[in-house]
Amino acid sequence: MSVPNHQLxxxxxxxxxxxxxxxxxxxxxxxxxxxxxxxxxxxxQPRLPISDHSxxxxxxxxxxxxxxxxxxxxxxxxxxxxxxxxxxxxxxxFKDRGSAILTTMGRDLGVTEFVxxxxxxxxxxxxxxxAAAGLKSHVFxxxxxxxxxxxxxxxxxANLHQIEGxxxxxxDAAEEFVKKHGLVYMSHNxxxxxxxxxxxxxxxxxxxxxxxxxxxxxxxxxxxxxIGMVRGYQELLEAEIIGKIPKFHGVQAHAVRxxxxxxxxxxxxxxxxxxxxxxxxxxxxxPRLAEMVDAIRITNGTAVTVxxxxxxxxxxxxAVSEGIFAEMTSAGAFAGLEKLIDSxxxxxxxxxxxxxxxxxxxxxxxx
Ligand SMILES: Cc1ncc(COP(=O)(O)O)c(C=O)c1O
Ligand SMILES: [Zn+2]
Numbered sequence: 001m002s003v004p005n006h007q008l009x010x011x012x013x014x015x016x017x018x019x020x021x022x023x024x025x026x027x028x029x030x031x032x033x034x035x036x037x038x039x040x041x042x043x044x045q046p047r048l049p050i051s052d053h054s055x056x057x058x059x060x061x062x063x064x065x066x067x068x069x070x071x072x073x074x075x076x077x078x079x080x081x082x083x084x085x086x087x088x089x090x091x092x093x094f095k096d097r098g099s100a101i102l103t104t105m106g107r108d109l110g111v112t113e114f115v116x117x118x119x120x121x122x123x124x125x126x127x128x129x130x131a132a133a134g135l136k137s138h139v140f141x142x143x144x145x146x147x148x149x150x151x152x153x154x155x156x157x158a159n160l161h162q163i164e165g166x167x168x169x170x171x172d173a174a175e176e177f178v179k180k181h182g183l184v185y186m187s188h189n190x191x192x193x194x195x196x197x198x199x200x201x202x203x204x205x206x207x208x209x210x211x212x213x214x215x216x217x218x219x220x221x222x223x224x225x226x227i228g229m230v231r232g233y234q235e236l237l238e239a240e241i242i243g244k245i246p247k248f249h250g251v252q253a254h255a256v257r258x259x260x261x262x263x264x265x266x267x268x269x270x271x272x273x274x275x276x277x278x279x280x281x282x283x284x285x286x287p288r289l290a291e292m293v294d295a296i297r298i299t300n301g302t303a304v305t306v307x308x309x310x311x312x313x314x315x316x317x318x319a320v321s322e323g324i325f326a327e328m329t330s331a332g333a334f335a336g337l338e339k340l341i342d343s344x345x346x347x348x349x350x351x352x353x354x355x356x357x358x359x360x361x362x363x364x365x366x367x
Pocket of ligand 1: 119220222224279
């Protein structure tokens with residue numbers, strides 16, 4: 001790799017460390033890292049940890065359509081409602097933005113084989129990008145993950161490890177496997193590189209709508225989209241391309257709500273988890289929870305829970321009235337939007353953008 005344009009900085013004690021996909025924790029205090037750039041942003045494009053864009057491991061991710069949801073926006077009484085169609089990515093979810101960056105960094109730092117755990121979409125995405133970069137991958141996913149996601153992981157040639165139990169069990173099994181075999185754990189949730197790929201989504205929205213969005217409502221599990229998009233907006237604000245950052249509102253299933261609980265000082269722990277159909281956000285112990293809380297607070301946003309029934313209702317409503325087949329997790333963002341409007345947090349006449357993070361095509365309608 002040529003001279004790096006960044007270093008890793010500990011979120012907790014600010015210790016610095018050289019770029020790495022292997023060192024996930026600060027050697028001094030055990031904290032997680034963020035990417036600290038050694039140059040200022042000019043706001044024309046997101047700062048990225050890769051120095052040579054022409055050799056990046058890309059499958060054509062990004063530049064997703066931004067569509068105006070006229071009917072739904074009117075029914076909800078909004079000034080405008082925009083959907084960023086993140087499911088129109090090479091592997092059918094927003095994760096491809098992060099996989100492009102993480103696998104490029106891994107490849108350029110000499111990784112040939114890595115371990116990852118995922119609810120399904122990130123595993124499918126990283127498996128594809130690993131194939132394209134010529135890397136061997138081991139993906140740990142819940143045995144209950146949607147068939148379409150597991151099929152993707154397999155067809156891309158990854159070693160798929162299906163783990164019984166909740167989402168956290170796949171993480172625990174991946175960590176054990178890493179220890180046992182001495183492999184690189186390129187966790188997309190622990191590595192700071194994955195969310196850097198999400199910044200471009202904010203740039204793309206600003207390219208079309210400039211300062212015109214008041215609120216972004218999005219599903220939040222481990223927070224890569226939330227953290228990355230807010231950072232993208234911060235870069236644009238610092239470069240004076242925009243004058244304000246929209247309020248970011250995180251949506252979680254009532255069944256698994258660590259972010260909502262943290263923001264509302266509610267006592268809620270991993271032991272309170274209930275089953276949910278929003279598999280992408282069924283994350284009970286997100287390692288970057290403090291960063292997620294900060295991202296919401298910096299924008300003066302909120303977080304809200306949604307019921308299981310509302311996921312189904314909104315999945316059907318988007319399909320029938322807008323022609324959009326969103327995965328259940330992604331439909332949940334609209335259920336959250338409706339609640340935020342009903343409670344007055346989002347005022348009628350506001351301008352709202354909802355990223356539709358994953359495709360309904362991967363999930364059977366009935367399990
Ligand atoms: C469709 C979908 N939406 C949202 C999320 C949540 O993303 P994050 O973990 O970055 O918060 C996921 C994560 O798996 C997902 O698959
Ligand atoms: Zn530290």
